Every structure is written in C-alpha cells, then in structure tokens.
Amino acid sequence: MTDKQLIREAFIAREASYAPYSKFHVGAALLTKKGDIYRGCNVEIAGQSSSNCAERTAFFKAISNEEKEFEAIVIVGGPEGTLQNEYDYCAPCGVCRQVMAEFCDLKEFRVILARTEEDYKVYSLEELLPLSFARKDITK
Ligand SMILES: O=c1ccn([C@H]2C[C@H](O)[C@@H](CO)O2)c(=O)[nH]1
Numbered sequence: 479m480t481d482k483q484l485i486r487e488a489f490i491a492r493e494a495s496y497a498p499y500s501k502f503h504v505g506a507a508l509l510t511k512k513g514d515i516y517r518g519c520n521v522e523i524a525g526q527s528s529s530n531c532a533e534r535t536a537f538f539k540a541i542s543n544e545e546k547e548f549e550a551i552v553i554v555g556g557p558e559g560t561l562q563n564e565y566d567y568c569a570p571c572g573v574c575r576q577v578m579a580e581f582c583d584l585k586e587f588r589v590i591l592a593r594t595e596e597d598y599k600v601y602s603l604e605e606l607l608p609l610s611f612a613r614k615d616i617t618k
C-alpha cells in the first residue's frame with residue numbers, strides 16, 4: 479500500500495461526508511498493520527455535540543472490527559464542492575489526536591495530511607500531540 483493509494487482512499491471516503499451544517503467535507507483512510515483500509519467521513523448531527531469527525535469514524539469502524547494495530551491515516555478535507563488541491567491541508571482536531579494516542583504508537587504512527595495524491599505532509603503522532611497523556615501513563 480503506497481501513500482498515494484491511501485490518499486486516493488481518503489478522497490473516496492470524503493465523498494460520503496454528511497456535513498449539512500458546516501459544509502466542510504472530510505475523509506480519512508486508516509491503514510492497519512495487516513494492510514486493511516478503513517474509510518471514514520465526518521457525520522454532523524443537528525445537536526452539534528453528537529457530530530463525529532472523519533478520523534474517529536474510521537477508527538471506530540476499525541476497532542469495531544477487532545483491529546488493534548495501525549500504521550497510518552490520511553486526512554483530506556475542505557469546503558463542499560472543492561476538489562483536490564483547492565484547499566489547505568486539513569489537520570485533525572484535538573479529540574481525534576487523543577483517540578489516535580489511545581490506539582497508536584506515538585513515534586511510529588504516521589499522520590498524512592494530503593491536498594492531492596502528490597502534495598502531502600507526513601507527521602508522527604508525537605509531533606501532533608506532544609506531552610500526551612495516554613494509556614502508557616496509566617498502565618506503567
Ligand atoms: O480533521 C478534521 C477537521 C474537521 N472535521 C469535521 C468536523 C466537522 O464536521 C467539520 C467542520 O469542523 O469538519 C473532521 O472531520 N476532521
């Protein structure tokens with residue numbers, strides 16, 4: 479699985495975005511260590527606190543399927559109607575970073591923010607969530 483293929487999956491995931499309130503459409507593609515891909519989109523609910531980000535949708539689908547080991551996630555997002563490369567990199571919110579820290583290795587897990595299949599940036603989870611509080615701090 480190449481980064482490029484995973485980015486393509488994230489753009490497909492974005493097509494399912496349900497975002498009637500923000501009209502900001504996000505897609506994520508989560509790659510497991512086994513090589514499976516879980517797609518996720520953002521889902522908005524009128525009572526806004528019930529909404530879910532694309533990244534968490536992908537993680538919760540994977541966890542529900544008994545997946546426990548993750549390699550990377552691609553995130554793509556932008557206002558409805560925008561195509562690849564018309565919008566900036568879409569970074570994960572704080573809640574999603576915390577969810578990633580629950581299930582992923584801080585140094586090894588790759589978070590890929592893509593604008594197109596060629597234009598993307600790669601971060602470690604540690605870079606995005608420094609000084610984290612996670613499982614490791616509770617279960618020594
Ligand atoms: O990384 C991000 C950033 C935002 N959103 C969603 C949440 C909300 O539905 C919309 C606007 O914030 O975009 C995501 O799914 N992932």
Ligand SMILES: [Zn+2]
Nearest residue numbers: 531570571574
């Ligand atoms: Zn989020």
